[in-house]
Amino acid sequence: MAEPTELRTRRPIRKNKKNTVKGQWRSQITGARPIEERPEAANARTELGHLEGDLIVGAKNSQVATLVDRKSRYLTMVALPSRHTTTVIPALQQALSRMDARLRGTLTWDRGMELAGHRLLTEASGVDVFFAAPRSPWQRGTNENTNKLIRQYLPKGTDLSLHSQADLDALAARLNNRPRKCLGYRTPAQCVALTP
Numbered sequence: 001m002a003e004p005t006e007l008r009t010r011r012p013i014r015k016n017k018k019n020t021v022k023g024q025w026r027s028q029i030t031g032a033r034p035i036e037e038r039p040e041a042a043n044a045r046t047e048l049g050h051l052e053g054d055l056i057v058g059a060k061n062s063q064v065a066t067l068v069d070r071k072s073r074y075l076t077m078v079a080l081p082s083r084h085t086t087t088v089i090p091a092l093q094q095a096l097s098r099m100d101a102r103l104r105g106t107l108t109w110d111r112g113m114e115l116a117g118h119r120l121l122t123e124a125s126g127v128d129v130f131f132a133a134p135r136s137p138w139q140r141g142t143n144e145n146t147n148k149l150i151r152q153y154l155p156k157g158t159d160l161s162l163h164s165q166a167d168l169d170a171l172a173a174r175l176n177n178r179p180r181k182c183l184g185y186r187t188p189a190q191c192v193a194l195t196p
Contacts, residue, residue, distance in 0.1 A: 029115065029131065032131040033128070035131065038106060039106065042070060045070050047195075048102045048103055048195050049105025050071065050108070051104075051105075051107045052140040054147060055080070057083075058161075059158060060161065063080050064077055064168060065077070065080055065088065066146060067092075069188070069192075073180055074176055075176055078092060078094075078095045079160075079163065083114045085115065089117040093121060096121075100192065103192070104126065106129070106130060107121075107130070109129060109140075110132050111132070111134050115129065115131075146175070149175055150175070176189045177189050
């Protein structure tokens with residue numbers, strides 16, 4: 001019997017060992033602090049202020065940044081005209097400045113070059129930035145799961161540039177007021193409000 005060549009997800013079973021990003025410029029971020037240096041409170045989810053972030057990419061090279069608090073699952077979405085670090089860093093600074101001060105402690109990101117200017121972000125906002133290991137999305141599972149919820153409203157292939165910051169704020173508010181089983185069926189907004 002022949003071995004199947006495709007999985008249910010339609011991706012190949014095996015990947016070519018030569019098809020990696022190891023050693024390429026995009027995986028090299030100067031001064032990147034590894035996730036292992038993140039405070040224990042972030043790992044244990046015992047306090048607010050430990051964010052996970054990522055980009056959601058859409059059609060026509062459009063993107064939106066998402067920031068999710070690990071304890072409360074509170075979501076902030078940021079409209080971005082491009083994914084270049086000179087655009088992303090100021091947009092994240094502005095978003096962090098508008099957030100509840102209790103939510104601004106640390107930020108864990110993947111190895112995307114959009115955060116190559118992480119030191120500028122730390123200097124401007126006081127938020128310490130940590131980086132997950134390459135190709136390890138499970139290290140930012142809270143953000144990955146939240147992005148799946150967002151995809152119910154912004155499916156893959158959507159041109160995200162058509163959505164204004166006000167549209168994204170409204171979507172974030174909708175998800176922040178959606179009860180979550182992991183929060184004992186409270187909403188992220190309630191968790192933030194109930195945490196001293």
